[in-house]
Amino acid sequence: MTQAVPTTAVEALPLPDGLEGIVADWSSDQRAFKKVPWGKAMMWIFLVSDTFIFSAFLISYMNVRMSTTDPWPNPSEVFALTLWGNKIPLILIAIMTFILISSSGTMAMAVNFGYRKDRVKTFVLLLITAALGASFVGMQAFEWTKLIVEEGVRPWGNPMGAAQFGSSFFMITGFHGTHVSIGVIFLIITAIKVLRGDLDRQRPGFLTGRKGNYEIVEIMGLYWHFVDLVWVFIFALFYLW
Amino acid sequence: MAHAEGQQHPIGIYLKIWGLLFVLSTASYLVDYFHFQGYLRWTLIIVLMLLKAGLIVAVFMHMLWERLALMYAILVPPLLLLVLLGIGSLEADYTFFTRGVFFGND
Numbered sequence: 001m002t003q004a005v006p007t008t009a010v011e012a013l014p015l016p017d018g019l020e021g022i023v024a025d026w027s028s029d030q031r032a033f034k035k036v037p038w039g040k041a042m043m044w045i046f047l048v049s050d051t052f053i054f055s056a057f058l059i060s061y062m063n064v065r066m067s068t069t070d071p072w073p074n075p076s077e078v079f080a081l082t083l084w085g086n087k088i089p090l091i092l093i094a095i096m097t098f099i100l101i102s103s104s105g106t107m108a109m110a111v112n113f114g115y116r117k118d119r120v121k122t123f124v125l126l127l128i129t130a131a132l133g134a135s136f137v138g139m140q141a142f143e144w145t146k147l148i149v150e151e152g153v154r155p156w157g158n159p160m161g162a163a164q165f166g167s168s169f170f171m172i173t174g175f176h177g178t179h180v181s182i183g184v185i186f187l188i189i190t191a192i193k194v195l196r197g198d199l200d201r202q203r204p205g206f207l208t209g210r211k212g213n214y215e216i217v218e219i220m221g222l223y224w225h226f227v228d229l230v231w232v233f234i235f236a237l238f239y240l241w
Numbered sequence: 242m243a244h245a246e247g248q249q250h251p252i253g254i255y256l257k258i259w260g261l262l263f264v265l266s267t268a269s270y271l272v273d274y275f276h277f278q279g280y281l282r283w284t285l286i287i288v289l290m291l292l293k294a295g296l297i298v299a300v301f302m303h304m305l306w307e308r309l310a311l312m313y314a315i316l317v318p319p320l321l322l323l324v325l326l327g328i329g330s331l332e333a334d335y336t337f338f339t340r341g342v343f344f345g346n347d
Contacts, residue, residue: 015308017308017309018309019309021308021309021310022309022310022313025308025309025310026310032310032314033308033310033311033314034308034310035307035308036307036308036311041311044311044314044315045315047315048315048318048319051319051322052319052322055319055322055325056325059322059325059326059329060329062326062329062330062333063329063330063332063333063336064333065333066330066333066334066337067332067333067334067336067337067340068337068340069337069340069341069344069345076273076276089273089274090270090273090274094266094270097266097270098263098266101259101262101263101266102259104259104262104297104301105255105256105258105259105262107301108255108258108259108300108301109252109255111248112249112250112252112255115247115248115249116249214247215247218247218248218303221301221302222302225297225298225301225302226302228297228301229294229297229298229302232290232293232294232297233290233294235269235290236269236286236287236289236290237290239273240269240272240273240282240286241286
């Protein structure tokens with residue numbers, strides 16, 4: 001028997017596009033999100049919930065910044081660094097931004113090589129992504145240390161102006177840094193799985209017992225790009241405002 | 242029953258978007274470096290931010306190639322945050338006003 005028998009409705013029926021497609025997908029009495037592995041759909045839904053968390057932080061930051069009668073410390077000066085005798089505004093934050101964008105680029109390429117089953121390239125790109133992420137966290141630790149030790153910023157006050165500056169800053173960047181750190185850990189785990197060939201041999205994962213496949217690299221990528229996405233908003237709204 | 246559902250695109254598109262993100266980030270850094278102020282600063286910051294966010298979601302996160310059902314399920318709910326944004330700014334203005342009235346003339 002040479003002809004393959006279609007085993008699912010997805011393969012058997014053509015999927016309509018556009019608004020008709022939305023109605024058809026949602027009313028299909030099977031699964032709403034077609035052409036994506038369910039793990040990816042679940043990661044997207046988690047990311048929506050995370051979007052709401054970060055938005056709540058950023059909107060509450062907007063609220064306290066707009067409502068304070070004290071002057072807000074100027075981020076451009078607070079986060080300036082003196083390099084080679086020149087005071088350059090916001091330079092550390094700019095470097096951190098470029099590092100995170102670069103890590104997003106290497107992550108996207110890791111996903112691509114993953115689907116081509118190029119184990120070594122995927123592994124190397126995932127490790128580069130993890131290294132860039134780790135250096136981002138390192139710079140953030142340096143930034144926090146400088147702010148706490150040299151500038152005297154505390155969650156309840158600071159010498160430069162509005163007391164809300166410290167609490168907003170530590171809350172928002174702390175939560176983001178936690179996300180980056182968790183991402184680095186999972187990047188390393190994913191990289192090891194790729195190199196060991198777990199994804200080719202469909203070896204069950206240690207935690208969930210699910211069979212390994214290259215979809216997990218893309219799902220990992222979604223999380224990592226989201227971390228970069230949040231930083232875009234933090235950079236614009238906290239550092240540039 | 243492993244049918245391939247992965248997204249596969251040419252590497253070139255990622256490199257182009259990567260470059261574009263670098264350019265946009267440099268531009269938003271220069272907004273601060275050249276001390277633009279007022280509405281010009283605000284417009285530039287918000288536009289550059291949304292462009293970068295859009296590129297990341299559309300290309301790096303592959304949203305551009307997903308079916309409309311997933312796209313709407315993910316992208317529409319966050320629009321609710323605009324309501325929270327509105328309430329937050331109204332409330333902040335009121336707090337600022339009352340602080341001015343009660344603590345203004347110390």
